Amino acid sequence: MQNLEKNSVILVIGYVWPEPKSSAAGSHMLSLLRLFKKQNWTVVFSTPAQKTEHMINLADEDIESVEILLNDSSFDKFVSELNPDLVLFDRFMMEEQFGWRVEQACPNAMRILDTEDLQCLRGARQHAHKNNRTMAKEDLFSDLAKREIAAILRSDLSLIISDFEMELLSETFKVDRELIHHLPFMLDTRQDTPSSKSFSERKNFVTIGNFRHAPNWDSVLFLQEIWPLIRKEIPEAELHIFGSYPPKKATALNNTKTGFLVKGWAEDAFEVLANARVCLAPLRFGAGIKGKLIDSMVVGTPSVTTAIGAEGMTGHFSWPGIVANTPQEIAQAAIRLYQNEEQWVDSQTTAKDILASRYNGDILGESLLNRITKIQENLDQHRKNNFTGAMLRHHTMKSTQFMSRWIETKTQLKQLSDKH
Structure with missing residues (x-):
């Protein structure tokens, strides 16, 4: 397998700071960060989220952490100077917020979306549950789904944690399988399994x-x-x-x-x-x-x-x-x-x-790295093959970009007004 160069730079844009002891999403994110570090890549984690009491100290993992702002062009300068080879978005909301900025500043950077789980599927089931009924296919076709599927189509590759969701994307939403990759939790099978007490030694x-x-x-x-x-x-x-x-x-x-x-x-x-x-x-x-x-x-x-x-x-x-x-x-x-x-x-x-x-992390990690390498070697053609994604990145479809620009301008005008 041909890896990225050892001096490659990976930028991760997180929805929240990783909390591996609080959530499965936090553990999954940490396993991705560690996989990238094992390739001798420089890994930078950034997020607009507030710091939390249970967040991991990324410095202990030799990972730089950077606080970024929403709806602020300071990110454009930051990402341009960093010039990453690969950008990973943590959940579709981060792709919405920062994907267009990455594309403008670093068009050659591969863009990967880590979905964690499909928000539209969870939302559809929650809506059906609140109405005391089984989820119908129509529940899936929500505004949330339109946003999430659009983010998947705009990305070069999306990581899907469940094989059920792989089928759902492929069969129901007609997403090309060249754009999605099944990646469940990557466990370190070389570590000793935590001691397992016997049946009689356990209770409750x-x-x-x-x-x-x-x-x-x-x-x-x-x-x-x-x-x-x-x-x-x-x-x-x-x-x-x-x-x-x-x-x-x-x-x-x-x-x-x-x-x-x-x-x-x-x-x-x-x-x-x-x-x-x-x-x-x-x-x-x-x-x-x-x-x-x-x-x-x-x-x-x-x-x-x-x-x-x-x-x-x-x-x-x-x-x-x-x-x-x-x-x-x-x-x-x-x-x-x-x-x-x-x-x-x-x-x-x-x-x-x-x-x-x-859930063998070695096998799953190697499969992901192979997939990344394959796409990177033919990134231009890979993007040409994804016409729907190119269409969604056309200026007529960039409502999130123009909304962000409007919010930033409005904020700047208010700041000027407050000064005077």
Whole structure:
């Protein structure tokens, strides 16, 4: 494989500062940054977001971090001077904001969109859930989808975390497969697996997830319906609920009498998952693949989740636990898995096979680098083949650019007015 030159510069434009201990998106971003660093590339991470208490110190990874501004031409000077060989946009909103600026300042830089998960799919499912019905195809064709698919088409390559979403883009939205690349979580299989306690050494149930992520908060509310059914059959059991940024409405649900315990931030997600016998993830909407369920597989904790939770994660393998959807089905599945050691051990074995087959970071990383190299070697032709993308970059389609220019001008005029 022919890599980029060792002195190549990679600019990442983040939606937020990476928080690998708070979210799967943060872990996924960190794995990409580390992959680029392993190629001896210079990696610069930039974002307009405010710094947070759980953000990783990128200096420890030998990655420069730069704060940038929205709707401000100072970015044009910054990116022009940096002159990156490749720019990675973290979610489509960053491509909307900065893609046209990158194209103008550095037209030869390859532009990659990391979707994390399809926002339009999650939004369509959330809308259907709020209306107490199953998602229809028409729900997908929203304004959000038009923006997200446009960003994918404007990019040279988009990273798609779920094979379900690969099919959705290809079959429903008719996106050319030359523009998308399947990239699930890249795990370091060379590291020792966190110690896995036996069935008898574990007790209680666990769920974990960033409370700011709507599907996670909804699943906690759903667990309020499910937990009494479990507790009735296993009265000594507790449900430990972990997650970063718990709001007061979440901590108010803590109830020691019923064993519904809201713990909040977990310093080590692997540790809290490894101590539990079963992970519960009753997700009623969402997209992508779920970091909590991957982490559960890593530490050998079987899980009970919904069809949406399991989507796009296992390929031809069975689920390492049980998939169920109604409160009664989920409760019965959780009770059965909690009490049946044979089924529990079988689920652990299945998890190991899934991780080895589908989440090997070395294999996935090499595949991505090969794809990048192939496109870079024929970047002009690759872009010519994507006429729809070229059309979307035509000046008649650049509403986001002109809106940004208008906001910047309005801000400058206000500043001048305030001075006088």
